[in-house]
Amino acid sequence: MGKGQDLWKVAKTVIPGGNMLLSKRPEMFLPDLWPAYFSRAAGCQVWDLDGRVYTDMSIMGIGCNTLGYGRPEVDEAVKRTVDLGNMATLNAPEEVELAQRLIALHPWADMARFARTGGEANAISIRIARAASGRDGVALCGYHGWHDWYLAANLGNEEKLAGHLLPGLSPNGVPKSLRGSVFPFAYNDYDRLEDLVRTEDIGVIKMEVSRNYEPEGDFLRRVRQLADERGLILIFDECTSGFRQAYGGLHKIYGVEPDMAVFGKALGNGYAVTAVLGKRDIMQAAQNTFISSTFWTERIGSVAGLATLEVMGREQSWETITATGRDITARWQALGNKYGLPLTTAGVPALTAFSIKGPNWLAYKTLITQEMLEKGYLAGNSVYTCTEHTPAIVDGYFEALEPVFALIRECEDGRDIKTLLKGPIAHGGFSRLN
Numbered sequence: 001m002g003k004g005q006d007l008w009k010v011a012k013t014v015i016p017g018g019n020m021l022l023s024k025r026p027e028m029f030l031p032d033l034w035p036a037y038f039s040r041a042a043g044c045q046v047w048d049l050d051g052r053v054y055t056d057m058s059i060m061g062i063g064c065n066t067l068g069y070g071r072p073e074v075d076e077a078v079k080r081t082v083d084l085g086n087m088a089t090l091n092a093p094e095e096v097e098l099a100q101r102l103i104a105l106h107p108w109a110d111m112a113r114f115a116r117t118g119g120e121a122n123a124i125s126i127r128i129a130r131a132a133s134g135r136d137g138v139a140l141c142g143y144h145g146w147h148d149w150y151l152a153a154n155l156g157n158e159e160k161l162a163g164h165l166l167p168g169l170s171p172n173g174v175p176k177s178l179r180g181s182v183f184p185f186a187y188n189d190y191d192r193l194e195d196l197v198r199t200e201d202i203g204v205i206k207m208e209v210s211r212n213y214e215p216e217g218d219f220l221r222r223v224r225q226l227a228d229e230r231g232l233i234l235i236f237d238e239c240t241s242g243f244r245q246a247y248g249g250l251h252k253i254y255g256v257e258p259d260m261a262v263f264g265k266a267l268g269n270g271y272a273v274t275a276v277l278g279k280r281d282i283m284q285a286a287q288n289t290f291i292s293s294t295f296w297t298e299r300i301g302s303v304a305g306l307a308t309l310e311v312m313g314r315e316q317s318w319e320t321i322t323a324t325g326r327d328i329t330a331r332w333q334a335l336g337n338k339y340g341l342p343l344t345t346a347g348v349p350a351l352t353a354f355s356i357k358g359p360n361w362l363a364y365k366t367l368i369t370q371e372m373l374e375k376g377y378l379a380g381n382s383v384y385t386c387t388e389h390t391p392a393i394v395d396g397y398f399e400a401l402e403p404v405f406a407l408i409r410e411c412e413d414g415r416d417i418k419t420l421l422k423g424p425i426a427h428g429g430f431s432r433l434n
Helices: 003-014 072-084 093-103 118-133 148-154 190-199 221-231 280-288 299-315 319-336 361-374 391-410
Strands: 038-042 045-048 052-059 111-115 137-141 180-185 202-208 231-238 259-262 274-278 344-348 349-357 377-379 382-384
Touching: 003 180, 003 190, 045 221, 045 391, 072 299, 072 361, 093 111, 093 274, 093 349, 111 118, 111 280, 118 148, 118 202, 118 231, 118 259, 118 274, 118 280, 137 148, 137 190, 190 202, 190 221, 202 221, 274 280, 299 319, 319 344, 319 349, 319 391, 349 361, 361 377, 377 391
Parallel strands: 052 377, 137 180, 137 202, 202 231, 231 259
Antiparallel strands: 038 045, 045 052, 111 274, 259 274, 344 349, 349 382
C-alpha cells in the first residue's frame, strides 16, 4: 500500500466514484494495489507518488499520447502559449489554422467546430445533425460518451448499450422523455440498421468506423448508401480511432466518407482538444441552435493540436504505432499457442487487446496486472501503442509477460488462481464504488 492507494481512499470520500473517468479507477486494474496517481510521465514511463517508475504497456493516457508522454515539440508549443496568454477577450487565431489543417486532411469536409472532450464533441455533432435533418431519431453503433442523448438508449433496458463498450450503464437522471430517441445496432449488422431506418423516425446514423472488429464485406459502403438513399446524416465517431492507422480518420483506409466526423484523444497528444468536422450545409445548422462554451476558446488545445499534427505528419506516427500494435498482437497469439490458452485478440492494431476465454478470465487479467506491476510495468490485457514503444521495450515486456502466461497455464491445469492473487479481482465493467 503506497501513497497512491492511500490518496485513492481519501478521494472516494470527497469525489463521487473517486475520480472523473471510469477507465482510470484502480478497481479496473488491481483493486487495493494499483498505484492510482502519477507524479511524472515521460516517453512511455510513469512515476507514482512513491517515486517508483513503470513502463506503460497499458492504455497510455487513455489513448491520448500516441507520441508518448511529454513530447518536447508539443510541450514547448504549449509553454510558449502559457507565456503569451491562454485566454483573452479576443479569439485565438490558432483555432482557424487548426480548422484549415483538419479540413485539408479531409477534403469531403468544409467546416469545423472545436470542444475539449470527446463526450462534448459527440453531443455537438448530434445537436447539429438533428438540427440539420429535422428529425430526432438516432441509430447508433459504438461508444459515444456519457451525455443524455447517448444513455437514453438504456431507458427501459440498461443492457441495450452493453455490447458497445460497458455493461450496466444506468440511465438514472436521464429524462424519461428521451426514451425511444436512440436505437442501437450491432457492428456489421446491416439488416438491423436497415430495419431501424424503415420502422423508426431516424434522421442520423452515428457510429464508430471500427473498434474491435473490421467491417465485413461492404458493410460501411452499404451504410453510406443507405444514408444517401434515405437522406440521413452519417456521423463517424473517430475520437478513438482517428490518427492511429491513417493521417486523419480511419475511414480513409476504407474509402467511405461521412457527412460529419468527430476527432479527439490523439489530436492533442495529451492536451484537451476535440473537433467536429462536417459538410457546410450540415454544419451551418449550428447557427440555428445554441452551442457555445467558454473553455472551447482557450488557446492551448488548438496550439497542441497544431503541434501534434506537425509531428505526426513529419514522422508518419500512424505507421509506427500500427506496426508496433501488429507485432504485439502476433506475439500474444504466439504465447497463447505456446501455452495452449484459448486466447483471442481484438481492436485496431494500435489499440490492441486480448482475452482468454473461460470463467476465470477476470481473475487471470488481475493476475497479469499484479505480476507485471511487480516487474515494473503498467499492464493488463490491452496496449495502446505509441511511438516510444521501441522494439527493445516491447521485447522486455514480453520477457516479463511470458512467466505470467505459464502461471495461467498452471491454473488452467488445476492450480487455484485465488492462491496467487494478493487482493480482489478487478472490475469488468461499471460498478458503484462505496
